[in-house]
Amino acid sequence: MVLTILxxxxxxxxxxHSIGFDGRDSVQAMINRAREMGFRTIGISNHFIVNPIIKDSKMYSYAVQGGYSNIYSASFNEVMSRFVPHYVEIEKLREQNPDMKILRGMEVDFFGNNKWRDGFExxxxxxxxxxxxxxxxFVEYGGTLLNTHDWKSADQQDQNEILKFYWENVANAALSGLFTWLAHLDLPKKAGLGIGDEWEEFEEIAVQSAAHTNTAIEINTSFYRKYLYEPYPSNRVLKMMAKNNVPTLLSDDAHNVENIGRHFDEAAQLIRQFGLKKFQR
Ligand SMILES: [Zn+2]
Ligand SMILES: [Zn+2]
Structure with a gap:
Protein backbone atom coordinates (compact mmCIF):
# COMPACT_ATOMS: atom_id res chain seq x y z
CA MET A 1 0.00 0.00 0.00
CA VAL A 2 1.50 3.32 -1.06
CA LEU A 3 -0.27 6.55 -0.27
CA THR A 4 1.27 8.87 -2.85
CA ILE A 5 -0.69 12.01 -1.97
CA LEU A 6 0.58 12.08 1.56
CA HIS A 17 6.34 4.26 20.16
CA SER A 18 7.47 0.63 20.30
CA ILE A 19 7.31 -2.50 22.40
CA GLY A 20 9.25 -2.43 25.67
CA PHE A 21 7.73 0.99 26.34
CA ASP A 22 4.02 1.60 25.68
CA GLY A 23 3.91 0.66 22.01
CA ARG A 24 2.46 -2.63 20.80
CA ASP A 25 4.84 -3.50 17.96
CA SER A 26 8.59 -4.00 17.59
CA VAL A 27 10.84 -1.37 16.05
CA GLN A 28 11.43 -3.68 13.06
CA ALA A 29 7.67 -4.06 12.53
CA MET A 30 7.27 -0.26 12.66
CA ILE A 31 10.07 0.13 10.09
CA ASN A 32 8.46 -2.46 7.80
CA ARG A 33 5.11 -0.74 7.91
CA ALA A 34 6.62 2.71 7.32
CA ARG A 35 8.51 1.37 4.29
CA GLU A 36 5.35 -0.30 2.98
CA MET A 37 3.52 3.01 3.18
CA GLY A 38 6.22 4.82 1.23
CA PHE A 39 7.96 6.68 4.05
CA ARG A 40 11.71 7.07 3.61
CA THR A 41 12.49 7.95 7.22
CA ILE A 42 11.14 6.71 10.52
CA GLY A 43 12.07 7.93 13.99
CA ILE A 44 11.31 6.05 17.19
CA SER A 45 10.42 8.36 20.08
CA ASN A 46 9.60 6.38 23.20
CA HIS A 47 8.62 8.06 26.44
CA PHE A 48 11.40 9.56 28.54
CA ILE A 49 9.59 10.36 31.80
CA VAL A 50 11.68 10.92 34.93
CA ASN A 51 10.39 12.22 38.23
CA PRO A 52 11.28 11.04 41.76
CA ILE A 53 7.58 10.88 42.75
CA ILE A 54 6.22 9.41 39.51
CA LYS A 55 5.60 6.01 41.10
CA ASP A 56 3.26 7.57 43.66
CA SER A 57 1.00 8.86 40.89
CA LYS A 58 -2.34 7.28 40.07
CA MET A 59 -1.23 6.86 36.49
CA TYR A 60 1.66 4.65 37.56
CA SER A 61 -0.64 2.07 39.15
CA TYR A 62 -2.74 1.98 35.95
CA ALA A 63 0.44 1.50 33.97
CA VAL A 64 1.49 -1.42 36.17
CA GLN A 65 -1.90 -3.06 35.57
CA GLY A 66 -1.70 -2.30 31.85
CA GLY A 67 1.85 -3.67 31.56
CA TYR A 68 3.51 -0.44 30.39
CA SER A 69 5.02 0.89 33.63
CA ASN A 70 8.43 0.83 31.89
CA ILE A 71 7.74 4.31 30.56
CA TYR A 72 7.96 5.77 34.07
CA SER A 73 11.31 6.22 35.81
CA ALA A 74 12.02 7.58 39.29
CA SER A 75 15.62 8.44 38.38
CA PHE A 76 17.87 9.17 35.42
CA ASN A 77 19.80 5.95 36.12
CA GLU A 78 16.58 4.04 35.70
CA VAL A 79 15.64 5.69 32.41
CA MET A 80 19.18 5.18 31.08
CA SER A 81 18.97 1.46 31.83
CA ARG A 82 16.12 1.34 29.30
CA PHE A 83 17.29 3.84 26.67
CA VAL A 84 20.90 2.66 26.33
CA PRO A 85 19.95 -0.87 25.13
CA HIS A 86 17.01 0.54 23.15
CA TYR A 87 19.30 2.86 21.18
CA VAL A 88 21.78 0.00 20.62
CA GLU A 89 18.92 -2.01 19.12
CA ILE A 90 17.98 0.86 16.79
CA GLU A 91 21.63 1.17 15.78
CA LYS A 92 21.64 -2.51 14.71
CA LEU A 93 18.40 -2.10 12.80
CA ARG A 94 19.98 0.76 10.84
CA GLU A 95 22.51 -1.71 9.46
CA GLN A 96 19.81 -4.25 8.65
CA ASN A 97 17.56 -1.72 6.89
CA PRO A 98 19.93 0.36 4.75
CA ASP A 99 17.11 1.57 2.48
CA MET A 100 15.45 3.45 5.35
CA LYS A 101 16.69 6.33 7.41
CA ILE A 102 16.10 5.38 11.04
CA LEU A 103 16.35 8.02 13.73
CA ARG A 104 16.59 7.81 17.49
CA GLY A 105 14.20 10.17 19.20
CA MET A 106 12.49 10.49 22.55
CA GLU A 107 9.25 12.03 23.82
CA VAL A 108 10.32 13.81 26.97
CA ASP A 109 8.11 14.96 29.83
CA PHE A 110 9.41 18.39 30.79
CA PHE A 111 9.71 19.18 34.50
CA GLY A 112 10.86 22.72 35.08
CA ASN A 113 13.20 22.36 38.05
CA ASN A 114 17.00 22.68 37.88
CA LYS A 115 17.68 19.19 39.18
CA TRP A 116 15.59 17.66 36.41
CA ARG A 117 17.19 19.85 33.78
CA ASP A 118 20.67 18.97 34.97
CA GLY A 119 19.89 15.23 34.86
CA PHE A 120 18.29 15.55 31.43
CA GLU A 121 21.23 17.42 29.93
CA PHE A 138 1.71 15.58 34.01
CA VAL A 139 1.18 18.62 36.19
CA GLU A 140 2.76 18.87 39.63
CA TYR A 141 -0.13 19.83 41.88
CA GLY A 142 -0.67 19.60 45.64
CA GLY A 143 2.50 17.57 46.16
CA THR A 144 1.56 14.93 43.58
CA LEU A 145 1.79 14.38 39.86
CA LEU A 146 -1.52 14.47 38.06
CA ASN A 147 -1.80 12.90 34.63
CA THR A 148 -4.18 14.36 32.01
CA HIS A 149 -6.62 11.54 32.85
CA ASP A 150 -6.80 12.72 36.49
CA TRP A 151 -7.62 16.35 35.67
CA LYS A 152 -11.21 15.58 34.74
CA SER A 153 -12.13 14.40 38.24
CA ALA A 154 -10.75 17.51 40.00
CA ASP A 155 -13.26 20.19 41.02
CA GLN A 156 -13.69 23.28 38.85
CA GLN A 157 -11.34 25.53 40.79
CA ASP A 158 -8.58 22.92 40.91
CA GLN A 159 -9.08 22.20 37.21
CA ASN A 160 -8.45 25.83 36.34
CA GLU A 161 -5.32 25.89 38.49
CA ILE A 162 -4.08 22.66 36.94
CA LEU A 163 -4.64 24.02 33.44
CA LYS A 164 -2.73 27.19 34.27
CA PHE A 165 0.19 25.09 35.53
CA TYR A 166 -0.06 22.98 32.38
CA TRP A 167 0.27 26.00 30.08
CA GLU A 168 3.04 27.50 32.18
CA ASN A 169 4.93 24.21 31.90
CA VAL A 170 4.43 24.07 28.11
CA ALA A 171 5.65 27.66 27.71
CA ASN A 172 8.71 26.86 29.84
CA ALA A 173 9.39 23.72 27.81
CA ALA A 174 9.32 25.89 24.66
CA LEU A 175 11.59 28.53 26.20
CA SER A 176 14.06 25.90 27.47
CA GLY A 177 15.34 25.34 23.93
CA LEU A 178 15.83 21.67 24.86
CA PHE A 179 13.38 20.33 22.29
CA THR A 180 13.26 19.96 18.53
CA TRP A 181 9.50 20.29 18.69
CA LEU A 182 6.56 20.19 21.08
CA ALA A 183 3.98 17.39 21.15
CA HIS A 184 0.15 17.63 21.26
CA LEU A 185 0.06 21.24 22.45
CA ASP A 186 -3.56 21.36 23.59
CA LEU A 187 -3.47 17.96 25.33
CA PRO A 188 -6.04 19.01 28.01
CA LYS A 189 -8.80 18.59 25.42
CA LYS A 190 -8.21 14.84 25.78
CA ALA A 191 -9.98 15.28 29.14
CA GLY A 192 -12.49 17.71 27.60
CA LEU A 193 -10.70 20.67 29.22
CA GLY A 194 -9.21 23.95 28.04
CA ILE A 195 -11.52 24.29 25.07
CA GLY A 196 -13.20 27.63 25.96
CA ASP A 197 -11.98 31.00 24.65
CA GLU A 198 -10.63 31.95 28.08
CA TRP A 199 -7.65 29.67 27.38
CA GLU A 200 -6.63 31.45 24.22
CA GLU A 201 -4.26 33.83 26.03
CA PHE A 202 -2.42 30.89 27.59
CA GLU A 203 -2.08 29.15 24.24
CA GLU A 204 -0.79 32.38 22.77
CA ILE A 205 2.01 32.60 25.35
CA ALA A 206 3.04 29.00 24.61
CA VAL A 207 3.05 29.63 20.84
CA GLN A 208 5.04 32.85 21.21
CA SER A 209 7.53 31.02 23.45
CA ALA A 210 7.99 28.39 20.73
CA ALA A 211 8.46 31.15 18.15
CA HIS A 212 11.08 32.77 20.37
CA THR A 213 13.29 29.64 20.44
CA ASN A 214 12.28 28.47 16.93
CA THR A 215 10.87 25.27 18.43
CA ALA A 216 8.41 23.55 16.09
CA ILE A 217 4.91 22.45 17.14
CA GLU A 218 3.61 19.18 15.69
CA ILE A 219 0.19 18.51 14.26
CA ASN A 220 -0.58 15.30 16.13
CA THR A 221 -3.15 13.19 14.29
CA SER A 222 -3.93 10.86 17.21
CA PHE A 223 -6.90 12.91 18.45
CA TYR A 224 -9.75 13.07 15.87
CA ARG A 225 -12.66 12.13 18.15
CA LYS A 226 -16.29 11.85 17.04
CA TYR A 227 -17.34 14.87 19.09
CA LEU A 228 -14.31 17.00 18.15
CA TYR A 229 -12.96 16.01 14.77
CA GLU A 230 -9.56 17.66 14.70
CA PRO A 231 -5.91 16.92 15.55
CA TYR A 232 -3.84 18.50 18.32
CA PRO A 233 -3.73 21.47 18.20
CA SER A 234 -7.03 23.16 17.34
CA ASN A 235 -7.55 25.60 14.46
CA ARG A 236 -7.34 28.40 17.01
CA VAL A 237 -3.74 27.41 17.81
CA LEU A 238 -2.86 26.70 14.15
CA LYS A 239 -3.78 30.31 13.34
CA MET A 240 -1.46 31.55 16.10
CA MET A 241 1.33 29.33 14.79
CA ALA A 242 0.95 30.79 11.29
CA LYS A 243 0.91 34.34 12.66
CA ASN A 244 4.06 33.71 14.72
CA ASN A 245 5.81 31.77 11.93
CA VAL A 246 6.22 28.61 14.04
CA PRO A 247 7.33 25.56 12.00
CA THR A 248 5.20 22.42 11.99
CA LEU A 249 5.29 18.75 11.00
CA LEU A 250 2.84 15.86 10.94
CA SER A 251 3.01 13.30 13.76
CA ASP A 252 0.91 10.15 13.98
CA ASP A 253 1.96 9.29 17.55
CA ALA A 254 1.80 5.66 16.44
CA HIS A 255 1.64 3.08 19.21
CA ASN A 256 1.21 0.22 16.71
CA VAL A 257 1.74 -0.37 13.00
CA GLU A 258 -1.85 0.51 12.07
CA ASN A 259 -1.41 4.02 13.47
CA ILE A 260 1.45 4.93 11.12
CA GLY A 261 0.50 7.82 8.85
CA ARG A 262 -3.06 8.05 10.22
CA HIS A 263 -5.00 11.13 9.04
CA PHE A 264 -1.85 12.61 7.44
CA ASP A 265 -3.70 13.53 4.27
CA GLU A 266 -6.33 15.49 6.21
CA ALA A 267 -3.80 17.20 8.45
CA ALA A 268 -1.65 18.17 5.44
CA GLN A 269 -4.69 20.09 4.19
CA LEU A 270 -4.68 22.09 7.42
CA ILE A 271 -1.04 23.01 6.91
CA ARG A 272 -1.89 24.37 3.47
CA GLN A 273 -5.10 26.03 4.63
CA PHE A 274 -3.39 27.96 7.42
CA GLY A 275 -0.22 28.63 5.43
CA LEU A 276 1.98 27.06 8.11
CA LYS A 277 5.74 27.03 7.86
CA LYS A 278 7.16 23.56 7.17
CA PHE A 279 9.56 21.93 9.58
CA GLN A 280 13.15 21.73 8.31
CA ARG A 281 16.09 19.94 9.77
ZN1 LIG B 1 2.39 12.11 24.28
ZN1 LIG C 1 3.66 10.02 21.90
Missing amino acids: HMFQDYTLHT KAIQILKPDYTIGSAH
Whole structure:
Protein backbone atom coordinates (compact mmCIF):
# COMPACT_ATOMS: atom_id res chain seq x y z
CA MET A 1 0.00 0.00 0.00
CA VAL A 2 1.50 3.32 -1.06
CA LEU A 3 -0.27 6.55 -0.27
CA THR A 4 1.27 8.87 -2.85
CA ILE A 5 -0.69 12.01 -1.97
CA LEU A 6 0.58 12.08 1.56
CA HIS A 7 4.18 11.52 0.58
CA MET A 8 4.15 14.49 -1.70
CA PHE A 9 3.82 16.38 1.54
CA GLN A 10 5.94 14.54 4.12
CA ASP A 11 8.02 11.39 3.59
CA TYR A 12 8.92 10.82 7.22
CA THR A 13 7.20 9.86 10.45
CA LEU A 14 9.02 10.68 13.66
CA HIS A 15 6.61 10.42 16.58
CA THR A 16 6.26 6.68 17.23
CA HIS A 17 6.34 4.26 20.16
CA SER A 18 7.47 0.63 20.30
CA ILE A 19 7.31 -2.50 22.40
CA GLY A 20 9.25 -2.43 25.67
CA PHE A 21 7.73 0.99 26.34
CA ASP A 22 4.02 1.60 25.68
CA GLY A 23 3.91 0.66 22.01
CA ARG A 24 2.46 -2.63 20.80
CA ASP A 25 4.84 -3.50 17.96
CA SER A 26 8.59 -4.00 17.59
CA VAL A 27 10.84 -1.37 16.05
CA GLN A 28 11.43 -3.68 13.06
CA ALA A 29 7.67 -4.06 12.53
CA MET A 30 7.27 -0.26 12.66
CA ILE A 31 10.07 0.13 10.09
CA ASN A 32 8.46 -2.46 7.80
CA ARG A 33 5.11 -0.74 7.91
CA ALA A 34 6.62 2.71 7.32
CA ARG A 35 8.51 1.37 4.29
CA GLU A 36 5.35 -0.30 2.98
CA MET A 37 3.52 3.01 3.18
CA GLY A 38 6.22 4.82 1.23
CA PHE A 39 7.96 6.68 4.05
CA ARG A 40 11.71 7.07 3.61
CA THR A 41 12.49 7.95 7.22
CA ILE A 42 11.14 6.71 10.52
CA GLY A 43 12.07 7.93 13.99
CA ILE A 44 11.31 6.05 17.19
CA SER A 45 10.42 8.36 20.08
CA ASN A 46 9.60 6.38 23.20
CA HIS A 47 8.62 8.06 26.44
CA PHE A 48 11.40 9.56 28.54
CA ILE A 49 9.59 10.36 31.80
CA VAL A 50 11.68 10.92 34.93
CA ASN A 51 10.39 12.22 38.23
CA PRO A 52 11.28 11.04 41.76
CA ILE A 53 7.58 10.88 42.75
CA ILE A 54 6.22 9.41 39.51
CA LYS A 55 5.60 6.01 41.10
CA ASP A 56 3.26 7.57 43.66
CA SER A 57 1.00 8.86 40.89
CA LYS A 58 -2.34 7.28 40.07
CA MET A 59 -1.23 6.86 36.49
CA TYR A 60 1.66 4.65 37.56
CA SER A 61 -0.64 2.07 39.15
CA TYR A 62 -2.74 1.98 35.95
CA ALA A 63 0.44 1.50 33.97
CA VAL A 64 1.49 -1.42 36.17
CA GLN A 65 -1.90 -3.06 35.57
CA GLY A 66 -1.70 -2.30 31.85
CA GLY A 67 1.85 -3.67 31.56
CA TYR A 68 3.51 -0.44 30.39
CA SER A 69 5.02 0.89 33.63
CA ASN A 70 8.43 0.83 31.89
CA ILE A 71 7.74 4.31 30.56
CA TYR A 72 7.96 5.77 34.07
CA SER A 73 11.31 6.22 35.81
CA ALA A 74 12.02 7.58 39.29
CA SER A 75 15.62 8.44 38.38
CA PHE A 76 17.87 9.17 35.42
CA ASN A 77 19.80 5.95 36.12
CA GLU A 78 16.58 4.04 35.70
CA VAL A 79 15.64 5.69 32.41
CA MET A 80 19.18 5.18 31.08
CA SER A 81 18.97 1.46 31.83
CA ARG A 82 16.12 1.34 29.30
CA PHE A 83 17.29 3.84 26.67
CA VAL A 84 20.90 2.66 26.33
CA PRO A 85 19.95 -0.87 25.13
CA HIS A 86 17.01 0.54 23.15
CA TYR A 87 19.30 2.86 21.18
CA VAL A 88 21.78 0.00 20.62
CA GLU A 89 18.92 -2.01 19.12
CA ILE A 90 17.98 0.86 16.79
CA GLU A 91 21.63 1.17 15.78
CA LYS A 92 21.64 -2.51 14.71
CA LEU A 93 18.40 -2.10 12.80
CA ARG A 94 19.98 0.76 10.84
CA GLU A 95 22.51 -1.71 9.46
CA GLN A 96 19.81 -4.25 8.65
CA ASN A 97 17.56 -1.72 6.89
CA PRO A 98 19.93 0.36 4.75
CA ASP A 99 17.11 1.57 2.48
CA MET A 100 15.45 3.45 5.35
CA LYS A 101 16.69 6.33 7.41
CA ILE A 102 16.10 5.38 11.04
CA LEU A 103 16.35 8.02 13.73
CA ARG A 104 16.59 7.81 17.49
CA GLY A 105 14.20 10.17 19.20
CA MET A 106 12.49 10.49 22.55
CA GLU A 107 9.25 12.03 23.82
CA VAL A 108 10.32 13.81 26.97
CA ASP A 109 8.11 14.96 29.83
CA PHE A 110 9.41 18.39 30.79
CA PHE A 111 9.71 19.18 34.50
CA GLY A 112 10.86 22.72 35.08
CA ASN A 113 13.20 22.36 38.05
CA ASN A 114 17.00 22.68 37.88
CA LYS A 115 17.68 19.19 39.18
CA TRP A 116 15.59 17.66 36.41
CA ARG A 117 17.19 19.85 33.78
CA ASP A 118 20.67 18.97 34.97
CA GLY A 119 19.89 15.23 34.86
CA PHE A 120 18.29 15.55 31.43
CA GLU A 121 21.23 17.42 29.93
CA LYS A 122 23.65 14.76 31.23
CA ALA A 123 21.44 11.98 29.83
CA ILE A 124 21.29 13.45 26.33
CA GLN A 125 25.05 13.96 26.28
CA ILE A 126 25.37 10.20 26.65
CA LEU A 127 22.43 9.09 24.51
CA LYS A 128 22.87 11.71 21.75
CA PRO A 129 19.32 11.46 20.40
CA ASP A 130 18.72 12.67 16.84
CA TYR A 131 15.81 14.78 18.11
CA THR A 132 13.79 15.39 21.26
CA ILE A 133 10.04 15.98 21.53
CA GLY A 134 8.90 18.06 24.49
CA SER A 135 5.64 17.15 26.19
CA ALA A 136 3.68 17.61 29.40
CA HIS A 137 1.48 14.65 30.33
CA PHE A 138 1.71 15.58 34.01
CA VAL A 139 1.18 18.62 36.19
CA GLU A 140 2.76 18.87 39.63
CA TYR A 141 -0.13 19.83 41.88
CA GLY A 142 -0.67 19.60 45.64
CA GLY A 143 2.50 17.57 46.16
CA THR A 144 1.56 14.93 43.58
CA LEU A 145 1.79 14.38 39.86
CA LEU A 146 -1.52 14.47 38.06
CA ASN A 147 -1.80 12.90 34.63
CA THR A 148 -4.18 14.36 32.01
CA HIS A 149 -6.62 11.54 32.85
CA ASP A 150 -6.80 12.72 36.49
CA TRP A 151 -7.62 16.35 35.67
CA LYS A 152 -11.21 15.58 34.74
CA SER A 153 -12.13 14.40 38.24
CA ALA A 154 -10.75 17.51 40.00
CA ASP A 155 -13.26 20.19 41.02
CA GLN A 156 -13.69 23.28 38.85
CA GLN A 157 -11.34 25.53 40.79
CA ASP A 158 -8.58 22.92 40.91
CA GLN A 159 -9.08 22.20 37.21
CA ASN A 160 -8.45 25.83 36.34
CA GLU A 161 -5.32 25.89 38.49
CA ILE A 162 -4.08 22.66 36.94
CA LEU A 163 -4.64 24.02 33.44
CA LYS A 164 -2.73 27.19 34.27
CA PHE A 165 0.19 25.09 35.53
CA TYR A 166 -0.06 22.98 32.38
CA TRP A 167 0.27 26.00 30.08
CA GLU A 168 3.04 27.50 32.18
CA ASN A 169 4.93 24.21 31.90
CA VAL A 170 4.43 24.07 28.11
CA ALA A 171 5.65 27.66 27.71
CA ASN A 172 8.71 26.86 29.84
CA ALA A 173 9.39 23.72 27.81
CA ALA A 174 9.32 25.89 24.66
CA LEU A 175 11.59 28.53 26.20
CA SER A 176 14.06 25.90 27.47
CA GLY A 177 15.34 25.34 23.93
CA LEU A 178 15.83 21.67 24.86
CA PHE A 179 13.38 20.33 22.29
CA THR A 180 13.26 19.96 18.53
CA TRP A 181 9.50 20.29 18.69
CA LEU A 182 6.56 20.19 21.08
CA ALA A 183 3.98 17.39 21.15
CA HIS A 184 0.15 17.63 21.26
CA LEU A 185 0.06 21.24 22.45
CA ASP A 186 -3.56 21.36 23.59
CA LEU A 187 -3.47 17.96 25.33
CA PRO A 188 -6.04 19.01 28.01
CA LYS A 189 -8.80 18.59 25.42
CA LYS A 190 -8.21 14.84 25.78
CA ALA A 191 -9.98 15.28 29.14
CA GLY A 192 -12.49 17.71 27.60
CA LEU A 193 -10.70 20.67 29.22
CA GLY A 194 -9.21 23.95 28.04
CA ILE A 195 -11.52 24.29 25.07
CA GLY A 196 -13.20 27.63 25.96
CA ASP A 197 -11.98 31.00 24.65
CA GLU A 198 -10.63 31.95 28.08
CA TRP A 199 -7.65 29.67 27.38
CA GLU A 200 -6.63 31.45 24.22
CA GLU A 201 -4.26 33.83 26.03
CA PHE A 202 -2.42 30.89 27.59
CA GLU A 203 -2.08 29.15 24.24
CA GLU A 204 -0.79 32.38 22.77
CA ILE A 205 2.01 32.60 25.35
CA ALA A 206 3.04 29.00 24.61
CA VAL A 207 3.05 29.63 20.84
CA GLN A 208 5.04 32.85 21.21
CA SER A 209 7.53 31.02 23.45
CA ALA A 210 7.99 28.39 20.73
CA ALA A 211 8.46 31.15 18.15
CA HIS A 212 11.08 32.77 20.37
CA THR A 213 13.29 29.64 20.44
CA ASN A 214 12.28 28.47 16.93
CA THR A 215 10.87 25.27 18.43
CA ALA A 216 8.41 23.55 16.09
CA ILE A 217 4.91 22.45 17.14
CA GLU A 218 3.61 19.18 15.69
CA ILE A 219 0.19 18.51 14.26
CA ASN A 220 -0.58 15.30 16.13
CA THR A 221 -3.15 13.19 14.29
CA SER A 222 -3.93 10.86 17.21
CA PHE A 223 -6.90 12.91 18.45
CA TYR A 224 -9.75 13.07 15.87
CA ARG A 225 -12.66 12.13 18.15
CA LYS A 226 -16.29 11.85 17.04
CA TYR A 227 -17.34 14.87 19.09
CA LEU A 228 -14.31 17.00 18.15
CA TYR A 229 -12.96 16.01 14.77
CA GLU A 230 -9.56 17.66 14.70
CA PRO A 231 -5.91 16.92 15.55
CA TYR A 232 -3.84 18.50 18.32
CA PRO A 233 -3.73 21.47 18.20
CA SER A 234 -7.03 23.16 17.34
CA ASN A 235 -7.55 25.60 14.46
CA ARG A 236 -7.34 28.40 17.01
CA VAL A 237 -3.74 27.41 17.81
CA LEU A 238 -2.86 26.70 14.15
CA LYS A 239 -3.78 30.31 13.34
CA MET A 240 -1.46 31.55 16.10
CA MET A 241 1.33 29.33 14.79
CA ALA A 242 0.95 30.79 11.29
CA LYS A 243 0.91 34.34 12.66
CA ASN A 244 4.06 33.71 14.72
CA ASN A 245 5.81 31.77 11.93
CA VAL A 246 6.22 28.61 14.04
CA PRO A 247 7.33 25.56 12.00
CA THR A 248 5.20 22.42 11.99
CA LEU A 249 5.29 18.75 11.00
CA LEU A 250 2.84 15.86 10.94
CA SER A 251 3.01 13.30 13.76
CA ASP A 252 0.91 10.15 13.98
CA ASP A 253 1.96 9.29 17.55
CA ALA A 254 1.80 5.66 16.44
CA HIS A 255 1.64 3.08 19.21
CA ASN A 256 1.21 0.22 16.71
CA VAL A 257 1.74 -0.37 13.00
CA GLU A 258 -1.85 0.51 12.07
CA ASN A 259 -1.41 4.02 13.47
CA ILE A 260 1.45 4.93 11.12
CA GLY A 261 0.50 7.82 8.85
CA ARG A 262 -3.06 8.05 10.22
CA HIS A 263 -5.00 11.13 9.04
CA PHE A 264 -1.85 12.61 7.44
CA ASP A 265 -3.70 13.53 4.27
CA GLU A 266 -6.33 15.49 6.21
CA ALA A 267 -3.80 17.20 8.45
CA ALA A 268 -1.65 18.17 5.44
CA GLN A 269 -4.69 20.09 4.19
CA LEU A 270 -4.68 22.09 7.42
CA ILE A 271 -1.04 23.01 6.91
CA ARG A 272 -1.89 24.37 3.47
CA GLN A 273 -5.10 26.03 4.63
CA PHE A 274 -3.39 27.96 7.42
CA GLY A 275 -0.22 28.63 5.43
CA LEU A 276 1.98 27.06 8.11
CA LYS A 277 5.74 27.03 7.86
CA LYS A 278 7.16 23.56 7.17
CA PHE A 279 9.56 21.93 9.58
CA GLN A 280 13.15 21.73 8.31
CA ARG A 281 16.09 19.94 9.77
ZN1 LIG B 1 2.39 12.11 24.28
ZN1 LIG C 1 3.66 10.02 21.90
